Every structure is written in structure tokens, then in C-alpha cells.
Amino acid sequence: MSTYLITGVAGFIGSSLARAVLKQGDRVRGIDNFSTGKPENLQEIFKQIDFREADILDLDAMNKACESVDYVLHQAAIPSVPKSVLDPLGSNRANVDGTVNVLVAARDAKVKRVVYAASSSAYGDTPTLPKHEEMAPHPLSPYAVAKLASEYYMVSFFHCYGLETVCLRYFNIFGPRQDPTSPYSGVLAKFITQMLKGEPPTIFGDGEQSRDFTYIDNAVSANLLACKAPKNVAGGVFNVATGRRVNLKESFRILKKLTDYEGEVKFGPERAGDVKHSLADISNAEKHLGYRPIVDFEEGLKKTVEWYRVKSVDSGRWSVVTKP
Numbered sequence: 334m335s336t337y338l339i340t341g342v343a344g345f346i347g348s349s350l351a352r353a354v355l356k357q358g359d360r361v362r363g364i365d366n367f368s369t370g371k372p373e374n375l376q377e378i379f380k381q382i383d384f385r386e387a388d389i390l391d392l393d394a395m396n397k398a399c400e401s402v403d404y405v406l407h408q409a410a411i412p413s414v415p416k417s418v419l420d421p422l423g424s425n426r427a428n429v430d431g432t433v434n435v436l437v438a439a440r441d442a443k444v445k446r447v448v449y450a451a452s453s454s455a456y457g458d459t460p461t462l463p464k465h466e467e468m469a470p471h472p473l474s475p476y477a478v479a480k481l482a483s484e485y486y487m488v489s490f491f492h493c494y495g496l497e498t499v500c501l502r503y504f505n506i507f508g509p510r511q512d513p514t515s516p517y518s519g520v521l522a523k524f525i526t527q528m529l530k531g532e533p534p535t536i537f538g539d540g541e542q543s544r545d546f547t548y549i550d551n552a553v554s555a556n557l558l559a560c561k562a563p564k565n566v567a568g569g570v571f572n573v574a575t576g577r578r579v580n581l582k583e584s585f586r587i588l589k590k591l592t593d594y595e596g597e598v599k600f601g602p603e604r605a606g607d608v609k610h611s612l613a614d615i616s617n618a619e620k621h622l623g624y625r626p627i628v629d630f631e632e633g634l635k636k637t638v639e640w641y642r643v644k645s646v647d648s649g650r651w652s653v654v655t656k657p
């Protein structure tokens with residue numbers, strides 16, 4: 334039995350990872366400062382995990398959290414492009430200083446491997462599609478710079494200290510438990526919950542922008558594979574996506590059917606720091622991690638819509654109300 338430390342365990346991705354690690358019969362230790370994570374994300378698994386409320390910026394807490402840990406899945410972050418534009422210092426502290434703390438603690442505790450939630454935003458707005466890991470990065474927003482800087486720290490800790498690290502460049506992960514309530518929330522979580530309430534969603538820009546939207550189960554499987562992949566993946570960077578892109582207008586059309594929304598979509602000004610198109614080449618992850626997408630976009634949307642529908646009836650914690 335292995336022990337996994339998940340940073341940001343109360344977040345959308347962290348809590349999904351915790352469920353998957355428990356399901357495979359391993360131990361979960363989790364830390365979260367509840368800055369964006371929510372206790373309800375851990376509801377039915379709370380008693381099965383060793384949870385510690387702590388900030389990754391607290392090195393002492395990180396040192397204790399890393400004791401006797403085999404794998405670290407580092408998800409804790411302030412995960413937002415627009416928020417980083419408003420508060421670059423806060424983004425840098427959480428997303429870069431926090432990562433260095435995690436690495437120092439993991440190195441000193443001699444953990445076997447650290448898997449990092451890197452971001453497709455590192456590629457920026459370069460016209461070449463699909464994005465391949467060998468391409469020169471071109472980060473636009475402070476968030477993208479911070480995520481990329483953390484990747485470089487991961488790689489440098491492998492080269493300088495022999496700590497095995499793997500960076501997974503997530504491409505727009507979506508699914509159950511993604512918080513739809515903040516102005517910085519991921520577009521699909523916002524659209525789904527707005528449309529379920531019968532409210533019009535807003536497209537920023539012309540709606541032609543496209544993303545390689547990736548259902549959460551794919552990201553979870555990539556993390557678990559990255560822990561167990563052969564040693565030659567250490568120091569590596571891998572895209573985690575589906576290899577297909579969908580634009581916002583098309584996403585809205587699909588969601589209209591799934592949510593029974595009858596209204597229209599509104600249009601607003603384009604967002605600062607926004608990337609126009611994003612699509613991944615996933616061949617490296619397939620070859621070296623044994624990764625392949627297990628849930629496609631439409632299927633993922635269906636599961637996500639159902640989750641938000643049921644949640645609204647169950648608890649109302651997500652402030653979603655379905656139409657009568």
C-alpha cells in the first residue's frame with residue numbers, strides 16, 4: 334500500500350484524485366487551505382483520508398505532510414488566468430513559491446515522485462496547432478508564467494537533487510465538483526449551471542475560441558499512470574488532453590440540448606490574457622505514460638450536467654436550481 338499526498342485535496346481535481354487513490358486501495362493524505370477548495374468536496378471520503386488544513390506556503394506543515402509519503406500529487410494553486418491578471422503577486426506566491434515549498438519538503442522527505450498539475454496556458458497564443466511539448470512556451474498571463482516557472486522548478490529538482498518529477502500540462506479540465514460560482518470559474522461549469530437555472534451564459538469575444546476540453550477522469554488517470562510509469566519519465570512534461578478541440582459556440586449548442594435550455598447566449602468583450610485556440614498533441618503521454626482519453630467531450634458533458642442537476646436537488650450547496 335502506498336501513501337499519496339494530495340495538495341489542494343478539497344479542490345475539484347484534488348478531491349477527484351483522492352477518490353481514485355482510495356478506490357485503488359492506497360492511502361490518501363491531503364492538505365488544503367480552503368482558499369478555493371470546499372469541505373463538501375470531501376464529504377463522504379473525509380473519514381477515510383488523513384486531512385490537514387494547511388497552506389503550501391507553510392514549509393513546516395509541508396515537511397510534516399511529506400513524512401512517509403510515496404507520491405505527491407501537487408494540485409494546490411490559485412487556478413485562474415483573470416485572477417492572476419488582477420493579482421499577479423498572489424498568483425506568484427501560491428503558484429510558484431508554494432510549488433518550491435512542496436518540492437523542498439518532498440526532496441527532504443525522499444518521496445518517490447512528485448506529479449505536478451501544469452497548464453496548457455504555458456503554450457500561449459502561438460498559431461501552431463496541435464501544441465506539442467517540444468514547442469517553445471509563450472505564456473501570456475501571470476498565471477501561465479507562474480505555472481511554467483513551477484514546471485521549470487520541477488525539472489530542476491530532478492536534475493539537481495534526483496527527485497523524480499512529472500509535469501502534466503492540463504488542458505481545460507472539467508467535470509463534477511468544479512466550482513461554478515466564482516467569476517473566475519471554468520467556462521463549462523459556469524455555462525452548465527447558468528443554463529440549468531434558465532439564465533443566459535455570456536461568451537467573451539466571438540465564441541470562435543476553441544479549447545481541448547478534457548473530462549476529469551482523463552486527468553485523474555494521467556496522474557495515476559504518471560506515478561507508476563518507468564523512471565525515464567522523470568523530469569518530463571506531458572500534455573493531458575483529448576486531442577480534439579471544440580469552440581464555445583458549439584459547446585453552447587451541445588449544452589442547450591443537454592440542459593433543455595431554451596434561451597439564447599449573450600456576448601461580452603474578449604477577456605484580457607485570453608488564448609484563441611488550444612489543442613493538444615497527446616502522443617507523448619500515450620507513448621510514455623500509457624495514457625489515453627477514456628471519456629470524450631460529449632460523454633463528459635453529459636456526466637457533468639447530470640451531476641449539477643442532482644446536486645441542486647440534493648444539497649443546494651452549489652446554488653444551482655433546475656427549472657421546474
Ligand code: UD1
Nearest residue numbers: 412413414452453454503505519520535536537604608611
Ligand atoms: C486557462 C488554461 C487552462 C487552465 C485554466 C485555469 C489555456 C488555453 N487554458 O483556461 O489550462 O487550467 O486557465 O483557470 O490557457 N469564457 C466565456 N464566458 C465565461 C467564462 C469564460 O466566454 O463565462 C471564455 C474565456 O474567455 C475563454 C474560454 O471561455 O476564452 C475558456 O475560459 P476558462 O474556462 O476560464 O479557461 P481558460 O482561460 O481557457
